[in-house]
Amino acid sequence: MIRNLIYTFKIAPAAVRKSIVLDLLHGLLIAMPTGFLLLIIQELFSGKAVPERLWTYTGILLALLVVQLWLSVRTIIASNVMTYTLSTRLRIHLGNHLQRLSMGVYKQRDPGDLASVALQDVANFELIFGHTIGNITAAVFATLTISVFLFITDWRLALVLLAALPLSWLMVKISDMLIFREGKRHIAARNNTGARFLEYVQGIRHIKSFGMTGKRFATLDKALNELRAASIQTEMLPGPFVLTAALVLECCFLLMLYTGVTFLTQGTLTTAALITFLILGYRLFEPLRIVLVDYIILRYMNISLERVMTLMKTPVQDAGRRLVPQRHDITFSQVSFSYGHDKQVLRDISFHVPERQMLALVGPSGSGKTTITSLIARFWDVQQGSVQIGGVDVRDMEPQQVYRLISEVFQDVYLFDDTIYNNIRVGRMDATEEEVLAAAEKALVLDFAMEFPDGIHSRTGEGGNRLSGGQKQRISIARALLKNAPVVLLDEATASLDPENEVFIQQAIQELVKDKTVIVVAHKLATIRNANAILVLNDGRMDAYGTHEALMAEQGLYHHLWQLQQTAGGWKVSNETFILNDQI
Numbered sequence: 001m002i003r004n005l006i007y008t009f010k011i012a013p014a015a016v017r018k019s020i021v022l023d024l025l026h027g028l029l030i031a032m033p034t035g036f037l038l039l040i041i042q043e044l045f046s047g048k049a050v051p052e053r054l055w056t057y058t059g060i061l062l063a064l065l066v067v068q069l070w071l072s073v074r075t076i077i078a079s080n081v082m083t084y085t086l087s088t089r090l091r092i093h094l095g096n097h098l099q100r101l102s103m104g105v106y107k108q109r110d111p112g113d114l115a116s117v118a119l120q121d122v123a124n125f126e127l128i129f130g131h132t133i134g135n136i137t138a139a140v141f142a143t144l145t146i147s148v149f150l151f152i153t154d155w156r157l158a159l160v161l162l163a164a165l166p167l168s169w170l171m172v173k174i175s176d177m178l179i180f181r182e183g184k185r186h187i188a189a190r191n192n193t194g195a196r197f198l199e200y201v202q203g204i205r206h207i208k209s210f211g212m213t214g215k216r217f218a219t220l221d222k223a224l225n226e227l228r229a230a231s232i233q234t235e236m237l238p239g240p241f242v243l244t245a246a247l248v249l250e251c252c253f254l255l256m257l258y259t260g261v262t263f264l265t266q267g268t269l270t271t272a273a274l275i276t277f278l279i280l281g282y283r284l285f286e287p288l289r290i291v292l293v294d295y296i297i298l299r300y301m302n303i304s305l306e307r308v309m310t311l312m313k314t315p316v317q318d319a320g321r322r323l324v325p326q327r328h329d330i331t332f333s334q335v336s337f338s339y340g341h342d343k344q345v346l347r348d349i350s351f352h353v354p355e356r357q358m359l360a361l362v363g364p365s366g367s368g369k370t371t372i373t374s375l376i377a378r379f380w381d382v383q384q385g386s387v388q389i390g391g392v393d394v395r396d397m398e399p400q401q402v403y404r405l406i407s408e409v410f411q412d413v414y415l416f417d418d419t420i421y422n423n424i425r426v427g428r429m430d431a432t433e434e435e436v437l438a439a440a441e442k443a444l445v446l447d448f449a450m451e452f453p454d455g456i457h458s459r460t461g462e463g464g465n466r467l468s469g470g471q472k473q474r475i476s477i478a479r480a481l482l483k484n485a486p487v488v489l490l491d492e493a494t495a496s497l498d499p500e501n502e503v504f505i506q507q508a509i510q511e512l513v514k515d516k517t518v519i520v521v522a523h524k525l526a527t528i529r530n531a532n533a534i535l536v537l538n539d540g541r542m543d544a545y546g547t548h549e550a551l552m553a554e555q556g557l558y559h560h561l562w563q564l565q566q567t568a569g570g571w572k573v574s575n576e577t578f579i580l581n582d583q584i
């Protein structure tokens with residue numbers, strides 16, 4: 001826990017320092033009236049009490065009370081500033097770190113779980129940290145100061161009082177262990193509920209349309225029940241131990257009273273000293289009780305902090321040498337790749353795409369076409385061989401540098417819940433209005449945008465849900481045009497479109513690929529006939545490589561796929577029955 005807290009403190013050292021200094025002063029001010037109380041008692045029992053002195057002490061006590069109040073307000077403000085500065089910076093650090101993780105991490109982990117680390121776990125920290133750390137600091141300091149007063153008054157009675165500490169601490173450690181075990185289960189259950197809820201909301205359309213509401217709800221229901229059970233366990237199990245720890249403190253107070261009275265009757269303790277112990281002894285346990293309870297809560301928070309730290313320690317994709325290529329040809333040299341520990345998805349792939357030429361990737365479903373484009377974009381790093389852009393291994397480039405070189409147009413376009421204009425501007429945030437509009441015009445976005453009441457400034461809805469598939473495609477092409485990157489990756493950009501939209505998209509794509517190095521994943525073979533080269537993949541291996549004519553002449557897999565599409569491409573649906581159309 002200490003290591004995690006030190007890491008967190010380093011995120012905003014000035015705010016932490018200020019808050020801790022104020023906490024210590026606050027602790028001192030809590031303890032100081034005790035000292036004056038002691039003086040008043042001694043004065044009263046001295047037999048020659050001077051009223052002026054007593055009034056002075058009372059005046060000082062009053063002044064201390066006012067300062068304590070003022071300091072309490074300052075301490076609360078400083079503690080809140082520290083907590084929210086820390087949590088904000090923690091989220092920023094986490095966000096920056098998440099950006100630099102490879103796609104593999106996102107695929108391996110539940111997205112709901114990742115989101116819950118950034119939101120819920122940091123929120124847990126936010127909620128608990130500010131309220132406990134200040135209390136603990138002040139309470140520890142106050143306990144120490146009061147203990148010093150007590151030791152000065154009578155060390156024997158002070159020892160009897162403090163004998164409670166090891167036993168109480170033992171109880172706290174036991175509940176600490178329980179909190180750690182149950183807390184982990186509780187946080188896992190809470191995050192699982194969040195993830196299932198997210199899944200439920202995101203998939204509601206499909207859940208409804210497939211009539212899966214009941215079944216799906218059962219998954220969420222199960223998660224909610226598990227959360228309920230884990231919450232009760234987390235609250236209940238450590239409770240008895242915390243209460244016992246507090247009881248032990250009370251018992252030691254009674255023991256101290258008994259010992260004090262014995263010492264008094266033996267004449268080895270003055271009445272003033274005993275009264276001092278009765279008052280201060282009780283005050284000593286007040287901050288101690290706070291420490292006991294808050295420490296347990298802090299440990300629970302540490303489970304969340306631990307999850308944040310684990311994510312922060314997940315290795316990022318680093319650049320070996322941070323090189324910037326001067327050319328933009330693409331080379332695969334004996335590349336083999338697998339996702340995690342799964343089977344090899346690509347085996348010994350080698351090809352070269354000269355600058356400003358087009359390579360089409362063709363092959364049956366699952367043969368590895370999309371994986372090749374992902375490796376070029378450095379979403380994953382290869383396990384064997386190398387992928388180079390302009391002769392530079394992509395692992396020697398920072399991921400951001402690789403993204404700068406690449407424009408992608410994929411079938412499933414993601415649009416932000418913003419205007420069409422701003423969604424295009426994502427391509428290049430510093431683009432001028434003229435440039436955004438020019439890209440929108442070339443990608444034929446203006447054609448449909450102008451039909452909306454706010455034109456290009458109309459909102460697209462979450463994920464672009466107010467637009468058709470073809471319209472979203474055109475926006476993504478406009479984005480890519482605006483980015484004007486030298487390498488273009490196209491993945492099935494027109495596979496699911498109706499003929500009219502397809503014509504528009506093809507037109508827009510012609511604009512996009514002009515003078516670019518292009519890798520296109522093709523399902524409609526007719527669209528890539530004129531590619532400079534075609535790479536045919538089969539089960540992750542290179543089956544053939546060449547031009548359309550050469551591959552047709554070989555009469556291999558490509559020829560077979562072409563024949564299949566001739567037939568399949570001819571099926572059209574009429575309102576009466578399926579009829580065969582002899583054209584692709």
Ligand SMILES: Nc1ncnc2c1ncn2[C@@H]1O[C@H](COP(=O)(O)OP(=O)(O)OP(=O)(O)O)[C@@H](O)[C@H]1O
Binds near residue numbers: 107365368369370
């Ligand atoms: N993130 C992933 N994790 C694990 N395996 C994956 C992942 N993505 C793809 N695969 C597997 O890798 C293989 C190649 O997938 P890939 O998407 O590259 O094929 P494809 O040729 O583009 O297929 P399609 O034409 O159907 O899109 C498949 O067996 C697929 O199941």
